[in-house]
Amino acid sequence: MENLIENLKKQIIEQLNLAEVKPEDIDPSAPLFGEGLGLDSIDALELIVLLEKNYGLKIQEPKDAKNIFQSVKTLAEYITSQKK
Amino acid sequence: MAMYINGTGCISHQNTIDVDDFFENSRIDLLPLLPTQEPDYKDYVPTNMLRRMSHIIKMGVAAAKISLQQAETENVDAIITGTGLGCFEDTDKFLKTIIENNEQLLTPTSFIQSTHNTVAGQIALLIKCHNYNFTYTQQGLSFESALIDAAMFLNENKNSNILVGGLDEAIQPYYDLLVKAGHIKKQGDVITEIEKNKTKGFCLGEGASFFVLSTKKNKTTKTQIKGIKTFTAIKGSNDLQNKLTAFLQELNLSVDDVNLVLSGNSGNVEDDKLLNENNKHFFSKTDIAYFKTLCGEYFTASAFALWLASAIIEKQKIPKALTQEHSNKKDLKNILIIDQYRNTEYSFMCVSSC
Amino acid sequence: MVFVTGIGIISAIGKNVSETLSSLLESRTGIGKINHLQTIHKDNYVAGEVNYSLQELENLAGLKNSNYNRTTLLSLLATQEALISAEIKDISTHRTGFISASSVGGMCHSELLYKDFLERKPHKNFIDTHYTGSHATDVAKHFGIIDYVTTISTACSSAANAIMLGARLINNNILDRVVVGGTDALCKFTFNGFNTLMILDKEWCKPFDNNRKGLNLGEGAAYLVLESERVVKAENKKPLAILSGYGNANDAFHQTASSPDGQGAYAAIQKALEVANLSPIKIDYINAHGTGTANNDSSEAAALQNIFKENIPPFSSTKAFTGHTLAAAASIEAVISILSIQQKTIFPNLNCVTHMQDTKLFPVTSLQKNAELNHVLSNSFGFGGNCSSLIFSKN
Numbered sequence: 001m002e003n004l005i006e007n008l009k010k011q012i013i014e015q016l017n018l019a020e021v022k023p024e025d026i027d028p029s030a031p032l033f034g035e036g037l038g039l040d041s042i043d044a045l046e047l048i049v050l051l052e053k054n055y056g057l058k059i060q061e062p063k064d065a066k067n068i069f070q071s072v073k074t075l076a077e078y079i080t081s082q083k084k
Numbered sequence: 085m086a087m088y089i090n091g092t093g094c095i096s097h098q099n100t101i102d103v104d105d106f107f108e109n110s111r112i113d114l115l116p117l118l119p120t121q122e123p124d125y126k127d128y129v130p131t132n133m134l135r136r137m138s139h140i141i142k143m144g145v146a147a148a149k150i151s152l153q154q155a156e157t158e159n160v161d162a163i164i165t166g167t168g169l170g171c172f173e174d175t176d177k178f179l180k181t182i183i184e185n186n187e188q189l190l191t192p193t194s195f196i197q198s199t200h201n202t203v204a205g206q207i208a209l210l211i212k213c214h215n216y217n218f219t220y221t222q223q224g225l226s227f228e229s230a231l232i233d234a235a236m237f238l239n240e241n242k243n244s245n246i247l248v249g250g251l252d253e254a255i256q257p258y259y260d261l262l263v264k265a266g267h268i269k270k271q272g273d274v275i276t277e278i279e280k281n282k283t284k285g286f287c288l289g290e291g292a293s294f295f296v297l298s299t300k301k302n303k304t305t306k307t308q309i310k311g312i313k314t315f316t317a318i319k320g321s322n323d324l325q326n327k328l329t330a331f332l333q334e335l336n337l338s339v340d341d342v343n344l345v346l347s348g349n350s351g352n353v354e355d356d357k358l359l360n361e362n363n364k365h366f367f368s369k370t371d372i373a374y375f376k377t378l379c380g381e382y383f384t385a386s387a388f389a390l391w392l393a394s395a396i397i398e399k400q401k402i403p404k405a406l407t408q409e410h411s412n413k414k415d416l417k418n419i420l421i422i423d424q425y426r427n428t429e430y431s432f433m434c435v436s437s438c
Numbered sequence: 439m440v441f442v443t444g445i446g447i448i449s450a451i452g453k454n455v456s457e458t459l460s461s462l463l464e465s466r467t468g469i470g471k472i473n474h475l476q477t478i479h480k481d482n483y484v485a486g487e488v489n490y491s492l493q494e495l496e497n498l499a500g501l502k503n504s505n506y507n508r509t510t511l512l513s514l515l516a517t518q519e520a521l522i523s524a525e526i527k528d529i530s531t532h533r534t535g536f537i538s539a540s541s542v543g544g545m546c547h548s549e550l551l552y553k554d555f556l557e558r559k560p561h562k563n564f565i566d567t568h569y570t571g572s573h574a575t576d577v578a579k580h581f582g583i584i585d586y587v588t589t590i591s592t593a594c595s596s597a598a599n600a601i602m603l604g605a606r607l608i609n610n611n612i613l614d615r616v617v618v619g620g621t622d623a624l625c626k627f628t629f630n631g632f633n634t635l636m637i638l639d640k641e642w643c644k645p646f647d648n649n650r651k652g653l654n655l656g657e658g659a660a661y662l663v664l665e666s667e668r669v670v671k672a673e674n675k676k677p678l679a680i681l682s683g684y685g686n687a688n689d690a691f692h693q694t695a696s697s698p699d700g701q702g703a704y705a706a707i708q709k710a711l712e713v714a715n716l717s718p719i720k721i722d723y724i725n726a727h728g729t730g731t732a733n734n735d736s737s738e739a740a741a742l743q744n745i746f747k748e749n750i751p752p753f754s755s756t757k758a759f760t761g762h763t764l765a766a767a768a769s770i771e772a773v774i775s776i777l778s779i780q781q782k783t784i785f786p787n788l789n790c791v792t793h794m795q796d797t798k799l800f801p802v803t804s805l806q807k808n809a810e811l812n813h814v815l816s817n818s819f820g821f822g823g824n825c826s827s828l829i830f831s832k833n
Binding site: 015016017018019020038042045046049052053 | 131132135136189190191192193196
């Protein structure tokens, strides 16, 4: 899980071009959207593609993404749960 | 009706961010593709907006911010931009991904940033401007269209402030496409005296030039735009001369009142023909300088010319690189910009002291 | 005063005004299977495609080997019809301009050759016709319009802005007559672009329906001929309508999403009403932007609620007929609005069944004849927060 969280942080930084942000700056439990990293709806779509590209998981409705993308931790938990 | 220029911002091949340095040290570089001198964009744009911005968007937003800073305002009643090519970096990126991934697993950012009005939209977001917002894309007349709109807007809303800009980018894939189409000058053919050039092709430049305009003078006012006219069908030398005569007459100016002509020769011998003939006969007694030797050719190079004309009148000096003979000329009151793009689109702009 | 003296249109519901009107009166949608656009998505989505191949469009225009791309041919055809409709025999009699709009430009052609370009394989040059302004240069030249030519590109509000600029050019006495409108062809670039935003409905769109899933893309072109009062009098013309109001404002909320309260939309409608010197109660019908996306329809509904309060006029989105034609949308819908006035008919918002939960608004869902329409409002809202509204009035 730790590994996955670290990898996700790096992938998010790269995909969303967060040039000023380092993996250690991202608190895994902090909100990704609104506050925390302050991502928006376009970033959510980028993450949906990241999920499919890197983990083979497809989200059909953007509104389902809200819970999954709450934090890096919830995202990691979702990925882990789908692998079973 | 005159439009006062109250603030300017320009990013180009020259160091147009530091105006004094520009007048001293600008030079003519003999390159088919002219690189841009860029500021640290973090000085002008918040990081969370910067991360999505491609090259042209950064240039545009920064130049706009500089012009607003100079005009000492962030309140504008309209944002009007002109761009012939639009956001090509994002266009190329999205298209490439479509092709490489066979229309699968595509991400939205480069698509949404590729629309032509992205720069105008981003500026509006940055300064929270809910007002009039237009983008013109009529190739070589994109910037002039924006200015003509601004003139009408000021006529309709006499107490307004307008932000107007012209910008285009010259990224590698675009340059390659122009080379392939035969539009770019061969390296060995580039010469300093552009008006004496005998070969085809032009040197590609890029840039963003923004202006804050109003009908009212204030403490930041630099110069005024007295008139502007565009043409999409010039039928030869006589036609150009007649139209020029009419333009000057409308402004109550004679040829002798024009202290300097900024001529839009691109370096393509065929496209420059009419301008050269006109300059030889109509402006035989007037000083002429060729602005595209400093900025290169691109759809909105006339916006650079406007920035240059305004700076020359404001500082009452001509950059050394532009014209050796005239650099000590004084009492610069009226500058006429005559631009052309591919010998199909022509424009006149008169910039004056005020 | 600015008068509309001619109209021309081509879209999924017809290649001219007459066919368009038939489709509208018969509630016959143009949304269906994708036949001409080559995309891997073609069997999984529907769109409002113009039912002619590139070659067929060229034949319709009476041209041969023109090398004009789809965007340009659509523009040419609609302009041709508009000029004939305005009974213009000599274009040079008055100061005449051409103000067009496009977001696709020559991309419909460029994208077919881009792979070869990337792989450094030989290919025909496409860069000179790639630009959004190229079609305007070609079409203006074709019809001999020289006094003023320009192109506007502000995404989905583009054609409304072209129409607005035309009116202002007349009101500022720069032109006497101006052909205004927009054009966009379907292409892989925009199709995939909208798909990445997850706002395409794989099935027939449902504007303003609670269960709406997104938009259907469309293509087409439409132009109006606007003339000054002086020209109308001098030529004894019978105008089709008056362009009485227009307004543009910026949402300044987000790059693509509309603000929840529809602030930009509200401001644009407000400005149009001011120019027309009308109070909201005078609007008899609204041709809504109504793309069918969750975000747009809610935002537009909020704006309508705020402006019209208790007295929301009958409204419908005609995008379930034509699809969302992007830069051409506002001019296609302008023509439809003018037909509404002429026919005294409100064309329905097709495929809308369930009320939206968050608002009391519900569109007109069946053809309404004998409607006295004196003033019609037409909305178009685009990316970059660009919001525009037009008001057409009975002559």
